Amino acid sequence: MICAKRMNNVLLCKPTYFDVLEVKNPFMRGMLTVDHARAEAEWQAVCKAFQQAGVHIQVIEPVPGLEDMVFAANQSFVGLDQEDRAFMVPSVMLHESRRGEVPYYTEYFQNLGYRIIDLALDEGDYLEGGGDLLWNADWEFVWAGYGHRSTLGGVQAFARIMGELSIPVQLLELVNPTFYHLDTCLAPLTADSIVLYPGALAPDSLRELRSKVRTYEVTREEALKMVCNGVSVNGRYITPVLTPSLERALAKENVEPIVVDTSEFAKSGGSVCCLKMMLP
Numbered sequence: 350m351i352c353a354k355r356m357n358n359v360l361l362c363k364p365t366y367f368d369v370l371e372v373k374n375p376f377m378r379g380m381l382t383v384d385h386a387r388a389e390a391e392w393q394a395v396c397k398a399f400q401q402a403g404v405h406i407q408v409i410e411p412v413p414g415l416e417d418m419v420f421a422a423n424q425s426f427v428g429l430d431q432e433d434r435a436f437m438v439p440s441v442m443l444h445e446s447r448r449g450e451v452p453y454y455t456e457y458f459q460n461l462g463y464r465i466i467d468l469a470l471d472e473g474d475y476l477e478g479g480g481d482l483l484w485n486a487d488w489e490f491v492w493a494g495y496g497h498r499s500t501l502g503g504v505q506a507f508a509r510i511m512g513e514l515s516i517p518v519q520l521l522e523l524v525n526p527t528f529y530h531l532d533t534c535l536a537p538l539t540a541d542s543i544v545l546y547p548g549a550l551a552p553d554s555l556r557e558l559r560s561k562v563r564t565y566e567v568t569r570e571e572a573l574k575m576v577c578n579g580v581s582v583n584g585r586y587i588t589p590v591l592t593p594s595l596e597r598a599l600a601k602e603n604v605e606p607i608v609v610d611t612s613e614f615a616k617s618g619g620s621v622c623c624l625k626m627m628l629p
Contacts, residue, residue: 494531
């Protein structure tokens with residue numbers, strides 16, 4: 350078991366070069382102009398929210414020309430193996446404009462002494478890190494989404510490697526292109542509960558979810574406000590908005606909400622979960 354108390358570090362990337370330059374998901378249609386000063390203020394507020402939740406901030410420096418590097422969840426997957434050794438799995442990104450981010454994150458984790466596990470995926474397979482690979486809140490297993498960014502072959506290769514580390518992986522099929530990553534439609538709350546937009550997942554995947562954990566379902570309108578792109582840590586849930594369904598779920602699970610505006614990052618289809626990578 351990877352104790353959540355041992356994951357109280359988070360990696361973030363400054364939004365220095367953040368912009369919306371290319372349509373990569375439905376939220377980016379219309380190519381909305383980014384207010385850079387506001388984005389910086391929102392990012393600082395996200396940092397403060399994690400600190401309020403008792404989490405230590407680490408920062409990777411942004412790189413010119415990589416406007417999406419600020420979304421630190423997507424370039425990797427990290428954790429501890431059964432011998433408490435930190436490891437990192439580099440992503441294989443679908444969009445060419447994002448592939449240049451991965452080497453910088455790989456180098457960052459190498460310098461921290463992480464074991465780098467390269468999956469060597471088959472041509473045409475992709476795996477987009479913490480966008481589609483979410484530790485359950487007890488750090489006992491991983492929810493793995495596929496269908497839009499990460500491919501079935503990509504998550505199957507990931508699951509095989511995790512199996513060698515004795516880390517179970519539960520595959521979930523995404524079927525609604527608006528919810529292009531798993532972290533746009535599912536958020537672990539506690540060891541046995543999640544927040545979920547059911548319209549984003551295939552029926553078989555929904556049955557698997559409901560058989561394993563308590564599911565608190567939100568509406569499509571709530572999911573579009575990124576309530577499933579929050580982060581549960583240390584009894585708090587950091588979220589861009591507190592909607593009725595989410596508020597009821599948090600109250601039932603005795604989780605305290607921390608609300609932080611991420612409207613500039615929502616122009617690129619991201620929010621709190623997209624901006625972070627929890628670290629051992």
